[in-house]
Amino acid sequence: MASALLPVSPERIADAARRVMSRCDDLARISAAPDRIERVYLSPEHARVNRLAAEWMREIGMTTRQDAAGNQIGRLDTAGDEPALMIGSHLDTVADAGRYDGIVGVLMGIEVVRMLREPADDDGSSWRSPLPFALEVAAFWDEEGTRFGKALLGSSAVGGVWDDGWWDLADAEGTTLAQAFREFGLDPGRVGEAARRSDELVGYLEAHIEQGPELHRSGESLAVVSSIASARRFLLSVEGEARHAGGTPYDMRRDALLGASEAALAVERICRAEHHIIGTVGQFEAFPGGVNIVPGEVQFSLDLRGEFDGERDRVWQRLTAELDEIMGRRGLRWQHREIHNAAAVACAPLLQDVVREGIRAAAGEVTDEPPAIFSRAGHDGMALGGLTGIGMLFLRNPDGISHHPDEDVSTADVARGIRALAESVLHLAADRRAAA
Structure with a gap:
């Protein structure tokens, strides 16, 4: 003692x-x-x-x-x-x-x-x-x-x-x-x-x-x-096509909100499988934001934390590959901007x-x-x-x-x-x- x-x-x-x-x-x-x-x-x-x-x-x-x-x-x-x-x-x-x-x-x-x-x-x-x-x-x-x-x-x-x-x-x-x-x-x-x-x-x-x-x-x-x-923070955007909600059949839709939602779920799925890696989507906004419009763009945040820098960065690479697959399958484009990086x-x-x-x-x-x-x-x-x-x-x-x-x-x-x-x-x- x-x-x-x-x-x-x-x-x-x-x-x-x-x-x-x-x-x-x-x-x-x-x-x-x-x-x-x-x-x-x-x-x-x-x-x-x-x-x-x-x-x-x-x-x-x-x-x-x-x-x-x-x-x-x-x-x-x-x-x-x-x-x-x-x-x-x-x-x-x-x-x-x-x-x-x-x-x-x-x-x-x-x-x-x-x-x-x-x-x-x-x-x-x-x-x-x-x-x-x-x-x-x-x-x-x-x-x-x-x-x-x-x-x-x-x-x-x-x-x-x-x-x-x-x-x-x-x-x-x-x-x-x-x-x-x-x-x-x-x-x-x-x-x-x-x-x-x-x-x-x-x-x-x-x-x-x-x-x-x-x-x-x-x-x-x-x-x-x-x-x-360690922490990294990103602002991500998903681009699709804004169209009439009633007049656009599903096979013609490029719905940015659905692509971004699938990306957010991928963050949870991948991070839950990793030891000491936490990913959070804390901001999520659809544009143009009309109740009768297929969302043409979504902007969202990602906060990614880990006990070790290498593990955190490896998970980020897995997430980027997953987003490439999701957006490619849905006919969408995505990009990101890193706004914070702390070892x-x-x-x-x-x-x-x-x-x-x-x-x-x-x-x-x-x-x-x-x-x-x-x-x-x-x-x-x-x-x-x-x-x-x-x-x-x-x-x-x-x-x-x-x-x-x-x-x-x-x-x-x-x-x-x-x-x-x-x-x-x-x-x-x-x-x-x-x-x-």
């Missing part, structure tokens, strides 16, 4: 968890829509939430700044001009979102900093962890890619992998990313200033609700994340170890090793993997539902997660001191 290093009472941990849950509710009220949660990149809601997050960071003694990509960063210097351990997640949402995806990780990071800088419970002394690194909390933006269709924009800027080809991306109203930057008060020409150097960071840790049911099914509350899925990212062995030790220390009495879970969902750490080692802690999400108003996490599990994350930081500090 790992030894506990954090001299903080369960009552204080419980207070921190209640504060996280209350602040999740506060942020849920900042939305572009009155009847649902929706916060997108470079919006008025983005600005409001950054101001509130900065206030919470300053409350515990952190210095704050909004970086050149619109991320909100807090920093606590604990050992002079040392590199930092970054704890982070994101504050943007999908449309009609839940209130915990990303958000709970940022707020837990703030509470961990509070735990590591305030006096211990035991005697009210000025105990502070002798950390050999600074602490930063990063509140990233546009992890979801809701507004411009490209995920991980904020963390990509920090990770130094910004692509200038993204400036022409446009939202549903036709506003380009470059225009949105300027309207928000950011300078597109300075986005490179958000990039961090590898020698500035000792690692990146993120707590996140599990976006799946494994912890719920196993009865466990916390897990170590072993790796983050799988393995969590660093050392950070997996310290998260595992943190979970064990937080549990108090443990007979089994904490579970290790491969994340099928993408996270900001993917954009930072080329810059520094990453580690992740999953929290149980009842029924595994996410990207939906019903996503959930219990206050008790958040308390366990805060303790485990703080213990992870302290175990990393102990490892670095031993290595020095």
